[in-house]
Amino acid sequence: MxxxxxxxxxxxIHIRRDARSLLIIILMPLLQVMLYGYAIDMDVKNIRLGILDQSHTPASRELIRKFTGSDYFELRTEMDRFSQIEENFRKRKIKAALVIPADYATSIQREATTPVQLLIDGSDSNTGSIVLNASRQLLSLASFESSAAARAPLQIRHSIWYNPEQKSSHFIVPGLIAVLMMMICALLTSISITREKETGTLEQILVTPVKPYQIIIGKVIPYVVLATLDAFLVLEFGRILFGVPMTGSPLLLLIFSLIFLMAALALGILISTVARTQQVAMMMALMGTMLPSIMLSGFIFPVASMPLILRLISKAIPATHFLVIIRGILLKGNGFLVLWPYALYLFLLSFVLIAISIKRFKVRLD
Amino acid sequence: MPNEAPAIKAENLTRRFGKFIAVDHVSFEVRRGEVFGFLGANGAGKTTAIRMLCGLLHPSGGEAWVSGLSINQDSRKIRQRIGYMSQKFSLYDDLLVEENLDFFAGAYNLSVADANKRRDEILKRFSLEEVRRRLTKSLPLGWKQRLALGSAMLHQPEVLFLDEPTGGVDPIMRRNFWETIHGLAAQGTTIFVTTHYMDEAEYCHRISIMNYGKIIAMGEPSKLKAEFGLPTIQDVFVHLIKGA
Amino acid sequence: MTSQMADVIIRASALSKTYSVKEGRARKQVQALRSFDLEVKTGEMFGLIGPDGAGKTTFMRILCGLLLPDSGQVAVLGFDPVTQQHKIKQDIGYMPQRFSLYQDLTVEENLNFFTDIFQVPRQERSARTQRLLEFSRLGPFSKRRAGALSGGMKQKLALSCTLIHTPKLLILDEPTTGVDPVSRGEFWDILGELQQQGVTILVSTPYMDEAARCDRVALTYAGQILALGTPDQIAGQFPHQLVRIFTRQPYDVAAALRQLEILHSVELYGDHVTVALDDPVTVVEIIRKNLDKRGYSYTSIDSGQADLEDTFVYLMRQLSQATQPELGNDLDSHAK
Structure with missing residues (x-):
């Protein structure tokens, strides 16, 4: 012991002496939260809208108010010729254009359907589809209110659960914890073990009475502490900057996080038993743990829309399961009864990986 | 006459790092075709002095000329005229022997025709022809050392700086290496060499012994031995450093 | 245990070890040790010398249980280092060739770390650390980081770290390579003191003056022992007469003498050339005539005693020419 x-x-002591790395480890959570929280903002708001109103009636102005009054759109320009639309698209002045036909007011009174044209800049497909959905809602609302007020007093009420404001930061911050923990545990651990191989100090330690498992666990402890610290920092930054909630039990989160840490550390240790140099260890850790954790875990891209093979890989990597756990606890307030299968998988996985690593960790040099 | 001028001349060469004076008003001359041993304890300032002479580090004071060029003004030109080889054998382990030579020929701006000609000459001269297609890392240490020396000789430098060129190399290889060095010197290349093997100091035409940034003794090995009445340069060295 | 067994601290017989090394695209088998036999006596200072790749490091690693031999027997302090490694760990101090300590830890922190992992009893810790700091003359530098020490001080710190558990047997793999002569001298003075205290020392070195300080020396080559004995005994194995020619033109003289076929070897030194020959009276006359004819001056031609290095170089040269012609010297290519 x-x-x-x-x-x-x-x-x-090594970590403390390496001031630059230590700074990165502490600043990383803040930086990542800001980067992912602000830059990869997938909420669509204030889309630049241009309007070509050919009707100029109280009815058409009512429709325009519907659009400009919503959070989704921001009126940038009113046009009077069709050709101006394309020009404004090209200058990136507007992202969407609403064209109201000249017979809008009369048609809305008499016809069953009234065509209104909405043109969307599709070069950013993500924004495009969101604009389309938003407009549909606004238009249906408008049509009910104006034309069918007398006939069909229907009211559409929609509500979104768990993330009522549909904030992507609430979705991203828990994922960040998974990615950062993976980085510290898998990347830093594997580098620190291979460094001793490279400098020859491992050869010296192997002839002392220290047992291999003591070397591994001893080297890993500081990184567990750091990773836990970073997870806490991400949660705090997330709460302060974006108001990410803690709906479920913090204790349960801590316990399940430690299980995830074990899996990540096991991966790091496994890498260090294979890699001979710090460089190789770093490449393996980046390709083998960081990349899948970011791309395939559902951190940013939804797993459901991936091809089958990627979905299978996604099922195998630890981050996917931890994401379910942490989002469940933070956003839904899920308890042990819902989340235990995911934790069990992580536990079994780390058990197998650690067993392989200890078997592979060589007491000898050949 | 350019031949009359010393190959290396240092006048009060000084380098400070903060308060620490690594090289302290060092003056010496090395003749053309001379093998000059630059000895000193670990940390005596040898590497700093070599770096200044190679134009890699600016002196804090003093001046030095390498093959007639001032290290303060012409450090770029100096690099075309000198060869440098260090203990670490700065070769690319994952390149073939001939690829290493091609690379360094490119680094010294040799034309393709010259590069090919020099490469073949070096391979022949340093007995590397049979291993030209081998990966550098598969060579024994002594062979790597020859390749490193060959790489430093590609552009036919007038002055060759060797910073502990024989570290870790076995006695036979060291001997062969020194005979090669003397062969180069006999053809007019000036050799400026540091070593921790005091028996190697005996191979030098002249040596200097440095301690705490200062040169504390300089001269022909036989004369130094006679002056101190000691049988070997190793004894002279230990006597001087311990006495200091 | 018989008294004879107690006398021998390392016993290796018929050790063999082969590595598979990648060479270009092909894999090559390299025999690091071939049927290697060696006994080291308790209390001895035993030196291993030999060229790069002779098997010295492999042998030391096997003794420490870091490598498994392919075949053969080995006993260290009466135990098998492979199966009973835990029994000898507390009694062996091993300093690997590349060992450079933790550069970012201070002298004191490095020592403390090894005190911890060797489980030195708590009450003895500070006394032992103090003694080692004094002994290695590193006391004034105890707060300095290892990376900022000079080469000689680093090696003394490394030695101190391997001495922290007061081992009975010290195994040192080229501990002074790259260290200046003054520091080397101090390092060997420390080894001498340790031997006085009863520690057995097995050390490899590329420096012949260090080998000469050992009680016994084994000259290894290509995984085998070529010569074994006291430094004087090995020097005495020089098979010819040795003659030294002092001259101001050693390079030219050596080149000229290489063309005389009656000489067994010609070696260049700084201010002289040594030649191995038989029948000195006649041959020295031939040498004189030859040098006079070419106009090379010399101050004296003395017959002398071969020392350890003369013998070592002679034996190596014979072997490297006989077994590995491609490793032979490349002198002829640029002799005049």
């Missing part, structure tokens, strides 16, 4: 502590203590 004392061996373990002395190795951990030494590792702490």
């Amino acid at each position: 004392s061996n373990l502590i002395s190795i951990a203590r030494k590792e702490f």
